[in-house]
Amino acid sequence: MTRGKTTEQSQPRGWVSFVGSGPGDPGLLTVRAVELLKRADVVVTELPDHAELVRVVRGATEGGPELVDGGFGEDGQPLTHAARAKVVVKQAKRGLRVVRLMSGDPFLYASGPEEAQACVKAGLAFEIVPGVSSVNAVPAYAGIPLTTKDNREVAVVTCGDKVDWTQYSDARTLVLLSAVGQIGEVSKALVAAGRSPETPVAMTRVGTTTEQATVTSTLAGIAADARAARMAPPAVTVVGDVVGMRDALSWFETKPLFGWRVLVPRTKEQAASLSERLRGYGAVPDEVPTISVEPPRNPQQMDKAVRGLVEGSYEWIAFTSVNAVKAVREKFEEYGLDARAFSGLKIAAVGDKTAQAIADWGLRADLVPSGEQSAAGLLEDWPEYDELLDPINRVFLPRADIATENLVAGLIDLGWECDDVTAYRTVRAAPPPPETREAIKTGKFDAVVFTSSSTVRNLVGIAGKPHPSTVIAVIGPATAKTAEEHGLRVDVLSPTPDIEVLVDALADFGAARRIAMVEAGQPVTKPSDRKPSSRRRAKAE
Incomplete structure (x- = not known):
């Protein structure tokens, strides 16, 4: 037992x-x-x-x-x-x-x-x-406080139940649930109970999401206004003077890129920080990989360079991308090596993001451009070879197969010998799903963010050109030139080649666009909402 x-x-x-x-x-x-x-x-x-x-x-x-x-x-x-x-x-x-x-x-x-x-x-x-709860969260996202120092009482009413509206004739705030289908009857009942027909009312659908939409009206007009706006469940309705505070306190729906669907031609892994920043401005990022990173066809050159690094054959290693850091790190793991193999070696990084990838490995970059974060900026700060101070004159440069030769030529001019090694290949990714390609071509995206010339070429190659209504944002002049060569008009150019600055520039564009519509007395729309027949993409003259 x-x-x-x-x-x-x-x-x-x-x-x-x-x-x-x-x-x-x-x-x-x-x-x-x-x-x-x-x-x-x-x-x-x-x-x-x-x-x-x-x-x-x-x-x-x-x-x-x-x-x-x-x-x-x-x-x-x-x-x-x-x-x-x-x-x-x-x-x-x-x-x-x-x-x-x-x-x-x-x-x-x-x-x-x-x-x-x-x-x-x-x-x-x-x-x-x-x-x-949606009872307090949705009004908060609509910029409507449920209580103030002058009105501390709130009543929550589920309109699907049999309600005695005469008990809500006073001035307290009402939060109505399930009211969309019967808001006309509810409004009439509240007016009959003693509420003024001019009592402010706000109805917010799918609150706290980027599809949120709010209609403000009065008890006398909310039924017609809700029908005109095609309001549908789920929605939360607020009745009371607190609704009047929305004009000053609306913070969510007024974000500069609120509800914008933004195409990000990068993998989810690469686009993490970019997409997060877009979400902060109210956008809905949609990552579409345009390139795939693969090992070099012939790994022997990389193997030889890594052995040389371990044996002390180099004075410098220069990383020009996060992918280059990843490629070398994977090769180290393959050989059972760790960061100690970098002892005595100077490390250069093309920018802060690459320097951070190096730091995540437990290493510190000795050289990061003080000015422009690019190969040109790196060369500006790179020291000339000095045979008295530098015991070795060789630089290990692990790069992509499509990298330009400017950095190599610049290092040679400074007196350094350079082992320019293909650490990884970038190949065009497979085309996105048909619905994504259709959205790109028909203007369902409000904006597209290009972070390099290759993303422009590859996106056009695998999915076609973005629609003329789509706002084009690019990270720098070289990317802008490539976009224009493909018949795209650049709307936003980042002042510095930095992903976060690029997103900020797009947000500034969206904010200016919104202000112009408000000042003109026009409804605030997204680029995908407009009829783009008059807009044309043209090559820069």
Whole structure:
């Protein structure tokens, strides 16, 4: 009997975490929510967007949790609270770590209490991780405070229920849920209860996301204005004088690139910092790789150079890209070497990003251009060879197969001998999916950010030219020249060849464009919203 008891007790026990996902913005997840999603074996979702949310949180890690749809059944119909509870209990009984991902907060206008009770009946342990509720998050993203020093009372009303509107005749702020379809009736009922027809009203759909849209009106006009704006669920409606503060406090929808779909012709790995900065300005980056980095066809030259580095044959190694750092590091790992092999060797980096890649390896760049971060800038600061001070006159230059010869020629002019070694090859990537190519050609993208001449050539080669309505932003004069040679008109030129500065320049362009529309009394639109028939891309004359 003892043996039988032990077997029973050793059965794996599941654990359920009811996690609030907030109203839509992944940045509103709590630290605990992110931690649990990263460790989960199973995630029971509630909304179609939850699968992407899990991917964003976990990054590009392979495997990932099993995703189970907790929102709809196999027949495509929404699951009842009881049916959802059965799904959660079934998964937890497998002895796995289950995250039940719920929109908003699990215990606020959600089925969390019913599902947690089902866990209690099944003898399953659980925890509740609160989430940011749309009740306060959506108005905040619309620039509408729910309380002020003069008005401290707020009432939240679900309009799907039978509501006695006479109890809301006073001046307190109302937050209405599920009001889109019946806002006309609700408005009439509030006016009949004693509210002024001129009471300000704001309706915000898909709040906290880059698709957010807000209509401001009055109780007398909101029904017609919401219809004209084609407002649809999910939406949160605020009634009260606090709506008037939106003109001054709107911060999200007024971001310079709000809702712009921006094409980034780089891999997700390469575009991480660029895309993050675009998101900060309200844009939606879409990474499309145009090049693929591959090892050199003949690795012998690289092998010989690395052996020479270890044996002390070089005075300098010059890295002209992050990919060059990666290629040398991979070769070191192949040979079982580490950063100690660089002892006594001077290291040059073409710019701050490359210097950071070197630092991530545990090394420090001895030379980074003080001015322009380019091969020309590197040459400006590179010392001449001095046979009295420099025991060795050789430079190891691991580069791409398509790199220019300017750096090599400049080093030779300074008295150095240069081993110009192909460390990696850049080849054109496969074409993007048909829907992406169609979006590029038909102007569905609001802007495209080119970070090199090769990204221009390769994007046009694999996907065609961007539509005339698309704003073209480039990192420097050489890239601008290549864009113009391909029939593209450059709208934004970065003042310095830096990715972050380039994004800032695009944001400045977007901000100026927005201000011009507001001052002209025009509705603020995105480049993809406009009819571009009058715009033409032309080669610079």
